[in-house]
Amino acid sequence: MREAGVHPAAIEVFSDFHAQLEGGATGLVREADVEPLTDVDRAGDLHVSEDEQRAAAAVTAVIKLNGGLGTSMGMDRAKSLLPVRGDLTFLDVIAGQVAHTRRELGVELPLLFMHSFRTRDESLAALERHQLQVGGLPLDFVQNREPKLRADDLTPVSWPKDPSLEWCPPGHGDLYTALLASGALDALIDAGMRYATVSNSDNLGAAPDPAMMAWFAASGAPYAAEVCRRTPADVKGGHLVVRRSDGRLVLRESAQTAAEDVEAATDLHRHPYFHTNNLWFDLRRLREALSERDGVLGLPLIRNEKTVDPADPDSTPVIQIESAMGAAVEVFDGATAIEVDRSRFLPVKTTDDLLVLRSDVFDLGPDHRLRARTEPPLVRLDPRHYKRIDAFEARLANVPSLVGATSLRVEGDWRFGPDVVVTGDVRLDDDGTVREVPAGARLG
Secondary structure: OOOOOOOHHHHHHHHHHHHHHHOOOOOOOOHHHEEEOOOOEEHHHOOOOHHHHHHHHOOEEEEEEEOOOOHHHOOOOOHHHOEEEOOEEHHHHHHHHHHHHHHHHOOOOOEEEEEOOOOHHHHHHHHHHHOOOOOOOOOEEEOOOEEOEEOOOOOEOOOOOOHHHHEEOOOHHHHHHHHHHHOHHHHHHHOOOOEEEEEEOOEOOOOOOHHHHHHHHHHOOOEEEEEEEOOHHHOOOOEEEEEOOOOOEEEEOHHHOOHHHHHHHOOOOOOOEEEEEEEEEEHHHHHHHHHHOOOOOOOOOEEEEEEOOOOOOOOOEEEEEEOOHHHHHHOOOOOEEEEOOHHHOOEOOOHHHHHHHHOOOEEEOOOOOEEEOOOOOEEEEOHHHHOOHHHHHHHOOOOOEEEEEEEEEEOOEEEEOOOOEEEEEEEEOOOOOEEEEOOOOEEO
16 A cells, blocks of 8 residues: 555554454444434424525535446446436536535535546546636545455455456545545635535535535534435435444444344334435544544444456455445534435436436426426336446437336336336336337336
C-alpha cells in the first residue's frame, strides 16, 4: 500500500481491520445483543422558516458517493454516467438539483464527489460543463484502495493476468478517512462549512433539502441517519438497531446478520425501518473524532467473500475488507435518526430499477427533482436477457408507459416496440423464442 502511494491514514485503518480479521472477527451483530429501533422523529413533521433553511444551507456541503462501476449491470464505468431521463445522466440531474438550490436560496452549497480510482477521470470530464466548483474548494476527492486478501491465508492476492484486480475499494466507510487524507475535510471547515449531507449518486431521491438542513443544524446532533418505513421489498437491506449494552444506535447490514438471526432481522414488524444510506454529520465533530482516534474511527468490519476476478467464479477466492459509512452512527455520542418519505430513496441497483426511473411513472421538475406520479410498479425482468445494460437497452430502447401498471414481469427474450402501454398486472411468458411486443400494444 505504501509503494502504491496509499495515504498513511488509510493504511492504519486497513491494518486495524486486518488485525481484527486475523483474530477471527466476523463483524456480526447478533439479535440477542440488540433491541429494535422503533421511535424516531419524522421529517414530515418539520416546520422551519425560509430564513432557518437559508442559514443552514449556507454552512452545509453536499457529498455524493460516486465510486460505483455498475458491475451488477455488466458495466465497467461509473454507473452515474448512464442516461436516466432522456439524455440526462445521474450526474446531470445531481448538478441540476444543486444548481437550483443555490439559485433559490442564494447560497454556495459546495458539491463534492467521492470517486474511486476507476470512476474519477470520466466523471470529472462529464461534469465540466456544469461549472459546479465553489471558490477554492475541490469538486472531488478519491476513495482509497486496499489489497484483496487470499481467503486461505489473508495475504495480498497476486493476479498477473490483470494486476488492477488485486486491488479493491474499502467500502463507503472509507468516506471519513478519504475526507481527512485528501484535505477536503479541512478545506470545507476552513471555508466556513459546518455540516455535510451525504448520499449515493445512484439515489436521485436524495436531493438537497433545505428543511432537513435546518433540522439537522438545530438538532445539535453530531450525526444523523435517514430511515424509511420497511416494506416486504426492503427486508434484505441494512437497518438501525439499539445496542443493549450501551443504548447506542448501530447499523446492521445484511452481511453482518448471523444465519440464525435472519428471520428476526427481516421481520418488518420487529424492525420497522431500513437505512437509506443518506447521512448527515457535523464536520467539526468528525474532525475531532478522527483526531482523538489517530485517524481510525473504528467502524465495524464487514468481511466480504469474493473471487479475485468477479467475472470468473473459478478464480482465486479472496476476502475484501469493507466497512459501511452508516456504521459511524455508533461512534458519536448523541447520534440520531429521522424518518423520511420514500421519495428520498430511489436507488438504481438493477436494470429493473432503471426502467421504472426512465418511465412515465416519474416526472422531472425544473428543480431537477424526481416526483412519482403514482406508486411505482414492481418490475422484474428476466436476468438472462436484461441484467446487463447493453442487453437491456437493446430490448428496451423504447420505454413502455408504466404509469398505469401495478407490476410487470418479463420471462424470456422480448423486444419492446414504441408506444407500448402497460396497465395493471402484466406477465410476459417465455416460449423459448425471441418475441416482440408490437408498437402501440396495450398490455393488461
